[in-house]
Amino acid sequence: MSSTGFHGLEVHGDIAGSQREKGSCSVTLVGLAILGGWLLGCAGCRTLPAAPLERFEYTEPQMGVPFRIVLYAEDRARAEAAARAAFDRIAELNAILSDYDSDSELNRLCETSGSGRAVPVSDELWTVLARAQELARQTDGAFDVTVGPYVHLWRRARREQTLPDPGRLARARAAVGWQHLELDARQRTARLRVSRMRLDLGGIAKGYALDEALKVLAAHGIRRALVSGGGDLAVGEPPPGRTGWRIEVPPPEPAQGPTRFLLLRCAALATSGDLFQHVQIAGVRYSHIVDPRTGLGLTNRVQVTVIARDGMTADSLSTAISVLGPERGGKLAAREKAGLLYVTAGPGNTGRWENRHFRRWEE
Numbered sequence: 001m002s003s004t005g006f007h008g009l010e011v012h013g014d015i016a017g018s019q020r021e022k023g024s025c026s027v028t029l030v031g032l033a034i035l036g037g038w039l040l041g042c043a044g045c046r047t048l049p050a051a052p053l054e055r056f057e058y059t060e061p062q063m064g065v066p067f068r069i070v071l072y073a074e075d076r077a078r079a080e081a082a083a084r085a086a087f088d089r090i091a092e093l094n095a096i097l098s099d100y101d102s103d104s105e106l107n108r109l110c111e112t113s114g115s116g117r118a119v120p121v122s123d124e125l126w127t128v129l130a131r132a133q134e135l136a137r138q139t140d141g142a143f144d145v146t147v148g149p150y151v152h153l154w155r156r157a158r159r160e161q162t163l164p165d166p167g168r169l170a171r172a173r174a175a176v177g178w179q180h181l182e183l184d185a186r187q188r189t190a191r192l193r194v195s196r197m198r199l200d201l202g203g204i205a206k207g208y209a210l211d212e213a214l215k216v217l218a219a220h221g222i223r224r225a226l227v228s229g230g231g232d233l234a235v236g237e238p239p240p241g242r243t244g245w246r247i248e249v250p251p252p253e254p255a256q257g258p259t260r261f262l263l264l265r266c267a268a269l270a271t272s273g274d275l276f277q278h279v280q281i282a283g284v285r286y287s288h289i290v291d292p293r294t295g296l297g298l299t300n301r302v303q304v305t306v307i308a309r310d311g312m313t314a315d316s317l318s319t320a321i322s323v324l325g326p327e328r329g330g331k332l333a334a335r336e337k338a339g340l341l342y343v344t345a346g347p348g349n350t351g352r353w354e355n356r357h358f359r360r361w362e363e
Helices: 076-097 105-110 123-138 145-160 166-173 205-219 311-324 326-335
Strands: 009-012 054-062 065-073 181-184 189-192 225-229 232-235 245-249 260-264 267-273 278-281 284-287 302-308 339-344 351-354
Touching (some): 054 076, 065 205, 076 105, 076 123, 076 205, 123 181, 145 278, 205 232, 232 311, 260 267, 267 311, 326 339, 326 351
Antiparallel strands (some): 181 189, 302 339
16 A cells, blocks of 8 residues: 655555556556545435445646546446546636636636626636635635736746835735625626736635536546545545545644544545745745735745535635634634644744544544
């Protein structure tokens, strides 16, 4: 049995009652390492009859990161068909939600900023924007998908290892603010009220893609499945004969304490922090996560792990709580009935907060 680290998380594969499959004509089959996470409403989660199921694992680049699917199926043909359909769904969502693809629906919407036009949007884009605006209201803008102008400047700052020009930062600030995004629920339209607005769904889109991939797998009769991508993880029913997917959550630094193990089923898990993505500028360590209040990367050296009812919730909460901090973030997690592990790192600044919702998933 093997395990693979992924953005500070490891999931240990259970191979009882399964065998390793080799090769695939449509997607790449990889080793036994798996990752885990809580599907929206625990869709499709019910007691399943015993059946001779085999374990299959596939990986494919999607949304700029490796996406991995682990599933249990009766045969290779069914496994490959289900995995191919799930990857195709993720690619379809990327064409809608990407801020990198100039032809994406999201970027076409951004091109209308300041025009006064209310633009009809797809069901997928509406679902993500509506959830994002709900969270923006709950967090007073600590989670804000209109942060795109800041993100553009911060990406350049990380490449050049220098802080953004104050003048450019001020101009970007004029185009940032969740209140500038107007959604009409009846007409299913979005209006970007201010010129040069850019939406960035990096803190929510991958979680939504995980949810949708699991739905596609379920539609193909595959309910014992796991999908991971970009540090976000989501699972349906556990492997045969097991009560959950076993997930290892190591501390952000070796001295931070022992490794934790979780057993998840019909759940999603996301981790945010600067453990892998950070930059040193003038002696200060900045995260890749941009604070919507300043336009700069966070400097609080945290690792936030959230367990939630679906991937979109886990993904967005982990980002929001990274900005909010443990006190306000803990209250937000409690309202959402989400598990939270909040760890600070760094010299003279270590601490750990967790709630009862997190502890209930411990092995």
